[in-house]
Amino acid sequence: MQYTRLGRTALEVSRLCLGTVNFGGRVDEPHGHRIMDCALGHGLNFLDTADMYGWRVHKGYTEETIGRWFAKDRARRDRTVLATKVGNEMSDAPNDSGLSARHIVASCEASLRRLQTDRIDLYQLHHVDRTAPWEEIWQALDLLLSQGKVLYVGSSNFAGWHVAMAQEAAARRHVLGLVSEQCSYNLVTRLVELELIPAARAYGMAVLPWSPLHGGLLGGVLEKLRAGTAVKSAQGRAVPALKEYYDRIAAYEELCRELAEHPARVGLAWVLSRPGVTAPVIGPRSVEQLDSAVAALELTLPQDALTRLDELFPGPRAQAPEAWITT
Template identity: 55%
Template sequence: MDYTQLGRTGLKVSRLCLGTMNFGPVTSEDDSFAIMDHAHELGINFFDTANVYGWKKGEGITENIIGRWFAKGGGRREKTVIATKLYGDMGDWPNDGRLSALNIRRAADASLKRMQTDYIDLYQAHHVDRDTPFEEFWEAMDILKQQGKILYVGSSNFAGWHIAKAQETARRRNSVGLVSEQSHYNLIVRAPELEVIPAAEDYGLGLIPWSPLAGGLLGGILRKIDKGRSASENMTKELEKHRDKIEQYEAFCDELGEDPANVGLAWLLHQRAVTAPIIGPRTLDQLDGTTRALEIRLEEKALTRLDEIFPGFKTAPEHYAW
């Protein structure tokens, strides 16, 4: 396994991050335990979750599964850099979600209890809260740090200017500020290249791409359909929107002699500021398959060809102005 620093911090994390969103709704608890154990065997030490995962309001199903896995001992907690998120509603009352100081305090304590741990390595805002000033956000996060309940703070789904505003507010408070941004980024979705990635680079944030395979579109979907695999209605619509590009992409992966999913992950690992794409395996076999991406070295010619298939963005404002 390859490791890197998380942004400008001294924290070392694996270059693949284990996403746990399937734990509970899709993957059983026993299988989730097996996947997390095997992730450690492969050297993956970076796990990502959220208080809303499990998708039953207020239950924190996925965090509870992780907590019961930590409780099995064997150094499981000590070997894991655990990242969780808050923002989504965990109840029906007005302050049961978002980023007020009140919810930050309550949500952190609830996540700690569910995960049966006394600290969270990386506590992330799942979305920007336009109603909460960053001064309030940082005061609440700094208190959690002082209490030893969290170590680092990250963002998710922030625009470039949100990152800048958050960092400048933190700077005025002599606070470390954000150390990472979790963005929707892959070969198809490349908008973060305009302003999010430049902001992350300038402020020293590690980029953690979610949905690195565009919900499966970059995972060899045409091959799977040819073998009789069915696709959801939404996936079928997305495929038709991008079919020409996906056909070219899978043909190019054939030329490289590599699985499309691994090429998609490898491409991200070649991109500026990227710390670790979030992988979401539903089975042990899927988890094993992802490690090949770490070994793929894409030459300049291959990267150029991928840019031709999936055109990216220049840094703003040069993308649209002189």
């Protein structure tokens, strides 16, 4: 397993992060435990979840699943860099969503109980809350940090200017601030190259791309559809995207055949190769999918393949503001 620093911190994390959004509804608990066992076996030490994951059963179910896995062998907790998130709606009750100081502190306590642990290594703000001032957000997070219940703070689904606001507010308080940003990033979705990734790199933040295969669209969807084995790629964001990108996906899968590599490994290897990327968040539904993702760490795409991928799925070509300056 390859390891790297989490942004500007001294914390070492694996270059793949095991995402657990499928645990509960798509992956049952025994299977989820096997996937986490396999991840640790590979040396993958970075585990990501969220307080609202498992909503297909009930919100919080995924954290409970992970907590029961830790309880079976307490050594697992010390081997794991544990990340979870706060900010999504947990119920229709007032103050049970967003980034108020009350909700941040109460949600952290609830996550700790579900996860059966005394600390969260990386506590991520799941979405921007435009109603919450940063002074309030950092006040709550400072409390949790001082209590040792949270060790690092990250963001998720932020814009570049949200990152800047958060970091400047943290600097005024003389605290470390955000150390990571988790964003949607893959060959199809490259808008973060305009401002978000440059902002994250400027502030020394880790970039943790979620959905590196765009919901299965880049995981060999056409071959799976022909074979009748498509699951995730036959639902969600992949469905409308396939209609829009069908010709490009067909050319992409042909390129993968020329490389004699599985499309999922090629798509993941591309994300791993991007400047600023720390650890893509993968969401395997099986041990076999996890093994395939780990194999992508050893795949170095040749320059001509990278050029062809860039032609098939062009990004912004430059970061802002140069990207929209015309002569």
